[in-house]
Amino acid sequence: MKCRICHLYPDVLNLYGDGGNIICLQQRLRWRGIESEVQRVPIGAPLRLADFDLVFIGGGQDFEQEVLLEDLKHGKADEIRAAISDDICMLAICGGYQMLGSYHETHDGKRFDFIGALDLYTRGSPDRMIGNTVYECLPACGGGTLVGFENHSGKTWLGSSVEPLAKVIAGSGNNGEDGTEGAHYRNVFCSYSHGPLLPKNPGFCDYLLQTALARRYGSAELAPLDDAAEKAAHDAMIRRVTSQAGSGRHKKK
Numbered sequence: 001m002k003c004r005i006c007h008l009y010p011d012v013l014n015l016y017g018d019g020g021n022i023i024c025l026q027q028r029l030r031w032r033g034i035e036s037e038v039q040r041v042p043i044g045a046p047l048r049l050a051d052f053d054l055v056f057i058g059g060g061q062d063f064e065q066e067v068l069l070e071d072l073k074h075g076k077a078d079e080i081r082a083a084i085s086d087d088i089c090m091l092a093i094c095g096g097y098q099m100l101g102s103y104h105e106t107h108d109g110k111r112f113d114f115i116g117a118l119d120l121y122t123r124g125s126p127d128r129m130i131g132n133t134v135y136e137c138l139p140a141c142g143g144g145t146l147v148g149f150e151n152h153s154g155k156t157w158l159g160s161s162v163e164p165l166a167k168v169i170a171g172s173g174n175n176g177e178d179g180t181e182g183a184h185y186r187n188v189f190c191s192y193s194h195g196p197l198l199p200k201n202p203g204f205c206d207y208l209l210q211t212a213l214a215r216r217y218g219s220a221e222l223a224p225l226d227d228a229a230e231k232a233a234h235d236a237m238i239r240r241v242t243s244q245a246g247s248g249r250h251k252k253k
């Protein structure tokens, strides 16, 4: 058994340690004796997602998202849409999440027409949504709580064919208004959570790995690991964040 992981746009979309999600995915496989390989696919490189089991896309600033537009038009957008329809497992964070929707209109009026693989759109706001977060993951995304860190000005709104990843317990989530965080469509899981997200949320990391391996091999039972340290870090953040909930959520640009 082997897990082939694509790290898409590591050169442009990699904020707040998002690349650490790749390290976490590989390490939790290694601890189980499961082989993995990671291919970094930067701007300009060819992309063939049929070769992969799991795709990761990190976050980026508005101008970095703009840099991607030309590259997406030259085949990557079609490739990503086709792979999502073929149920590839994907984790997209913040800017990478927004890129999967139809567009991102920034607060200063720039409009990035993105790939429209998921029924959602993003509009920039004058307030940046910054801070530690706690979310309740929906059962269809593995359940449990997620702790993370958000920093975005974009407010994302989900269409009818997309479910949220989670409900907001503390933080802003998609838009600071409707109590939703992230998105889930087929095997695509999106979040505004940087940090990186996965090390402090081992259950969600394993849920992604199981989803990716089951698609390739029919089923995948991952042996339990000793997650005492990860759980202690996770629970410490829940205590810290929920005791501060509501303080200084929005920052003027």
Ligand code: GLN
Binding pocket: 015, 058, 059, 060, 061, 062, 063, 065, 093, 094, 095, 096, 098, 151, 152, 153, 154, 155
């Ligand atoms: N540039 C986007 C925004 O500000 C995404 C930011 C990010 O990836 N952290 O909303």
